[in-house]
Amino acid sequence: MRTSFGEKAFRLFNIVFMIFLCVITLYPYLNQLAVSLNDGQDTIFGGITVFPREFTWSNYETVFSNSSFVGSLVISGGRVLLGTLLGLILITGAAYALTKKNLPGRNFLIFFLIIPTFISGGLIPLYFLYRYLHLMNNFMVYVLPMAFVFFYMIIVRTYIQSLPNGLEEAAIIDGANEVQILTRIIIPLSMPVMATVILWLAVTHWNDWTTSLYFITKKDLYTLQFVMYKVIKEAELVNELAVTQARMGGGGNQAVAVTPESIKAATIIVATFPIVALYPFLQKYFIQGVMIGAIKE
Amino acid sequence: MHNQLTLSQKIRRNKFLYLLLSGAVLWTIIFCYVPMIGIVMSFQDFNIFKGMFGSPFVGFKHFNAIFSDPVFAKAVVNTLYYNSIILIIGFPFPIVLALLFNELKGRFFKRFVQTVSYLPYFLSWISVVALFYAFFEMSGPFNDLKEFLVGHEIERTNILMDPDNFVAILFGSHLWKNIGWSSVIFLAAIAGIDSQLYEAAKIDGCGRWKQMIHITLPGIMPTAMIIFILSSGSLVSSNFEQVYGFQNLYTMEQTQVVNTLVYQLGIQQGNYSLATAFGLAQGIVSFLIVYGVNWISKKTSQVGIW
Structure with a gap:
């Protein structure tokens, strides 16, 4: 079939539009990458595009030599590991149990778990609950309140339900007990959906910053995302980072090359690096989650 | 047995x-x-020392305050204004993007553009805010571009400091972060359309445009309706991370929404009862909206979430 002029014009427009979309999506990030690798005093003059003009590592050296910055990196990493692990245990356990059609009380339990997705007490009652549970200024406030996500549980359950029924029966005949069925058969076969849930949980934990805003006042419990919030919103932390640099570099270097802009840029790059670096390779697992979820709806 | x-x-x-x-x-x-x-x-008039069992009950006092105080009224108006722009004007964008993706030919190019467009969804809101702040900085790319286009006589300004720009910033950042990923669900819906329909349309002499209007769009309508119903509740509940992130000293007062006010009143000022009442009213209205939209949708198109 011949393509008409209109279709050719549309195709060209479409390609141009897609390139435009890529540019406006990537440019702000690449610009910050360049600024983070550029001499701070030079950045002030403007005109940095996606290449550093006066290349330097000093912005990264500054943030990484600050102990509270490194501490926040450890807190963020720790909550990703612990939070993802705990979430995976609770979600998988519930999902597997709820695939059993003859489990007494199954419908009630699903109903019981689904209600809070419609109604919640809001922020203030949570605030008091955490005070009562001594979760304020406690590392566990990052882990426990996010340990179960109903929607992910449904995704895992849908996946397990789609596994062939005969497998479990065969295992029972072979003498496997119920723990072995779960750990040796169901979990290994559910690896693709596990990967999806692990990634979603890890991204959620890495990206969360409002938990620190609401419930944390102790500096050594800040997460990296919250440090970024402080850096862009409050001059105090930027100054502290710059002072560290001045003290370190003092004597030798006559000019302190680090500015708030370059510190911000370095912080943004470090805080987003794990996602930007890993996401393109793991994309299919994220999309898979949406697909399984959509079938359920 | x-x-x-x-x-x-x-x-x-x-x-x-x-x-x-x-x-x-x-x-x-x-x-x-x-x-x-x-x-x-x-x-109640909740008192932190008396606790929930010792504090006196005051009926609907705090709910009445919500409707009579101009600060609250302003926050409610802002919430409705910002969210209706995001929800209603923003709604067709991912659908159009999905249609455009669907028309792309080169496999590698298509995969690349999709990957790039999904990426911002996985960044935290505070990262997006930080990138926007850096982009509109005095010495940042936005002012560089303005200077390049208009000439050196322009004044370098930061548009994030002006409350009049706030709704545009919320809308723009929402689109920037979500447009790609929101299109995934519509792409899946397009993939689910029976290919025989397209074959039949081709035989009847329909071009790609007509196929899109008469087959693809009706094919994804049920999905679009469900997404709309599910997101309709956000009309009264702003994205706290986004709004609070973009607020600054210059814009804060003019741009309060319900969620930021609840945070300010409750956690920052210790006005617990008032903040809880405000949050509760918001939750109830949000639920009622979803319920109402679902009801209308079921009456008119037989599509609903329950």
């Missing part, structure tokens, strides 16, 4: 499954059901 067991025998037989479930159930009780009791605070 199975039916002859008594209930307690059945429960005992399934104790491993109940053990697996216990974590999720316990978690839901502690972190979801217990805070619901806290709603009581909105009908």
Whole structure:
């Protein structure tokens, strides 16, 4: 079939539009990458595009030599590991149990778990609950309140339900007990959906910053995302980072090359690096989650 | 055989499954059901030293305050204004993008553009805010571009400092972060359309444009309706991370929404009862909107979420 002029014009427009979309999506990030690798005093003059003009590592050296910055990196990493692990245990356990059609009380339990997705007490009652549970200024406030996500549980359950029924029966005949069925058969076969849930949980934990805003006042419990919030919103932390640099570099270097802009840029790059670096390779697992979820709806 | 067991025998037989479930159930009780009791605070003059059982009940006092105080009224108006722009004007964008993706030919190019466009969704809101702040900085790319286009005589300004730009910033950042990822669900819906329909349309002489109007769009309508119903509740509930992130000293006062006011009143100022009442009113209205939109949708197009 011949393509008409209109279709050719549309195709060209479409390609141009897609390139435009890529540019406006990537440019702000690449610009910050360049600024983070550029001499701070030079950045002030403007005109940095996606290449550093006066290349330097000093912005990264500054943030990484600050102990509270490194501490926040450890807190963020720790909550990703612990939070993802705990979430995976609770979600998988519930999902597997709820695939059993003859489990007494199954419908009630699903109903019981689904209600809070419609109604919640809001922020203030949570605030008091955490005070009562001594979760304020406690590392566990990052882990426990996010340990179960109903929607992910449904995704895992849908996946397990789609596994062939005969497998479990065969295992029972072979003498496997119920723990072995779960750990040796169901979990290994559910690896693709596990990967999806692990990634979603890890991204959620890495990206969360409002938990620190609401419930944390102790500096050594800040997460990296919250440090970024402080850096862009409050001059105090930027100054502290710059002072560290001045003290370190003092004597030798006559000019302190680090500015708030370059510190911000370095912080943004470090805080987003794990996602930007890993996401393109793991994309299919994220999309898979949406697909399984959509079938359920 | 199975039916002859008594209930307690059945429960005992399934104790491993109940053990697996216990974590999720316990978690839901502690972190979801217990805070619901806290709603009581909105009908009290809650005093932190007297606690929930000692504080006096005051009926609907705090709810009345919500409707009479101009600061609250402003926050409600802002919330509705910002969210209706994002929800209604923003809604067709991912659908159009999905249609455009669908028309792309080169496999590699298509994959690349999709990957890039999904990426911002996975960044935290505070990262997006930070990138926007850096982009509109005095020495940042936006002012560089303006200078390049207009000439050196322009004044370098930061548009994020002007409350009049706030709604445009919320809309723009929402689109920037979400447009790509929101299109995934519509791409899936397009992939689910029966290819025979397209074959038949081609035989009848329909070009790609007509195929899109008469087959693709009607094919994804049910999905679009469901997404719309699910997101309709956000009309009264702003994205706290986004709004609070973009607020600054210059724009804060003019741009309060319900969620930021609840945070300010409750956690920062210790006005617990008022903040809880405000949050509760918001939750109820949000639920009613979803319910209402679902009802209308079911009446008119037989598509609903329950």
